[in-house]
Amino acid sequence: MLRSFAIRAGDKQLHKWDLLLTDTHIAAMTAGELPYGVIKDGAIAIADGRIAWIGPNQDLPENTAKKTRSLAGKWTTPALIDCHTHLVFAGDRAREFEQRLNGASYAEIAAAGGGIMSTVNATRDANFGELLSQTKRRLDVLQAEGCGTVEIKSGYGLNLATELTMLEVVRELGNRAEISVVSTFLGAHTVPIEFKNDSDGYIDLVCNEMLPAVHEKKLADAVDAFCETIAFSTAQLARVFSKAQDLSLPVKLHADQLSDGGGAALAAEFNATSADHLEYTSAAGVSALADAGTVAVMLPGAFLTLGETQLPPIEQFRDHNVPIAIATDCNPGSSPICSLRTTMALATSLFKLTPEECLAGVTRNAATALGLGSDRGTLEVGKRADLAIWDINHPQVLSYWIGNNELSELLIAGMPV
Numbered sequence: 001m002l003r004s005f006a007i008r009a010g011d012k013q014l015h016k017w018d019l020l021l022t023d024t025h026i027a028a029m030t031a032g033e034l035p036y037g038v039i040k041d042g043a044i045a046i047a048d049g050r051i052a053w054i055g056p057n058q059d060l061p062e063n064t065a066k067k068t069r070s071l072a073g074k075w076t077t078p079a080l081i082d083c084h085t086h087l088v089f090a091g092d093r094a095r096e097f098e099q100r101l102n103g104a105s106y107a108e109i110a111a112a113g114g115g116i117m118s119t120v121n122a123t124r125d126a127n128f129g130e131l132l133s134q135t136k137r138r139l140d141v142l143q144a145e146g147c148g149t150v151e152i153k154s155g156y157g158l159n160l161a162t163e164l165t166m167l168e169v170v171r172e173l174g175n176r177a178e179i180s181v182v183s184t185f186l187g188a189h190t191v192p193i194e195f196k197n198d199s200d201g202y203i204d205l206v207c208n209e210m211l212p213a214v215h216e217k218k219l220a221d222a223v224d225a226f227c228e229t230i231a232f233s234t235a236q237l238a239r240v241f242s243k244a245q246d247l248s249l250p251v252k253l254h255a256d257q258l259s260d261g262g263g264a265a266l267a268a269e270f271n272a273t274s275a276d277h278l279e280y281t282s283a284a285g286v287s288a289l290a291d292a293g294t295v296a297v298m299l300p301g302a303f304l305t306l307g308e309t310q311l312p313p314i315e316q317f318r319d320h321n322v323p324i325a326i327a328t329d330c331n332p333g334s335s336p337i338c339s340l341r342t343t344m345a346l347a348t349s350l351f352k353l354t355p356e357e358c359l360a361g362v363t364r365n366a367a368t369a370l371g372l373g374s375d376r377g378t379l380e381v382g383k384r385a386d387l388a389i390w391d392i393n394h395p396q397v398l399s400y401w402i403g404n405n406e407l408s409e410l411l412i413a414g415m416p417v
């Protein structure tokens, strides 16, 4: 991927860069000994949208950067990555929110025809333009606090037409937005009312019609599913994942959120890029994730909203070196939260993740969860120059304040957005 960014000038190498940022403290978030991958008093050079040089100011080689800017002591981190959202939806579920506070459980509401199905009905009734404008507004909120890449799932259509519309909205956002949008097909989110007593019949539809159509139109980068007693079994989802594999689409899974249904092991069996939620994952599930190199995505917004008390096995993830990512899970039912910064703070207070783990969880490990680890998520030569520049005195602040937005600037592929 690396091109040569230098020309020879006599005996010396003279670097040609588009932009040189100097006088910045850098949290490169590279994995290694150095906490946060810190470079104090550093500089970052960008050429052709990628990082061409990074290191201490004092080691800067001779160069002819077209533009040089001092960041006057601000901190630079990789742009944040929200690797699990359901941003496309219509309506809200405030009524269910109140029902839950009056004692009904998430599963009871779903069994009574509410839950995901109520958002499905609202989404089916909305048109493309309505979905696009509502989703764009949410995406802008994430961008404003430093997100440079956002994953967005379908899954509130549950018929071919509306699933395609949702994914077309995601694609259109990808075309319009300055930040990157990653698209995930979540047809197997729950059993739609039309298939109430025939969940296998719905899986047939997902495998035989939806997935081929989504693939043919190149509308999805990956395939997700919900493995749970109120959704689909491991046997049903193994069919979906096999079909995804036939189409060369990577998979990921909502796993073990409300009960231990063997979701983590299923995800690992299919080399999922990530397994998400994982509150009820067993020790065997954790080692399966470790063996497969699957990222564990923590969703503290859903944990908080559903009043969950079963903590995900964080200590076991650490012991087994399972990479931990953090995401908003932004959706109208289980995680009405449209702030990755707030989610980082929740991960510290609810899951006792450290601020460094939180920042790695929304940069390096979130990139890996999306299969983009070689392209972004850390600040290293060759990676895309997706940079968040902050008015802070240390990156631990990013998991500490809730509701402060210390973002000074966001650069995507080296361009300010």
Ligand code: NIG
Pocket: 086, 115, 116, 119, 226, 254, 257, 302, 329, 331, 332, 333, 334, 335
């Ligand atoms: O990630 N767990 C399943 N899917 C979503 C919830 C979607 C909803 O309730 O609308 C989640 O929590």
Ligand code: FE
Pocket: 084, 085, 086, 254, 329
């Ligand atoms: Fe989700």
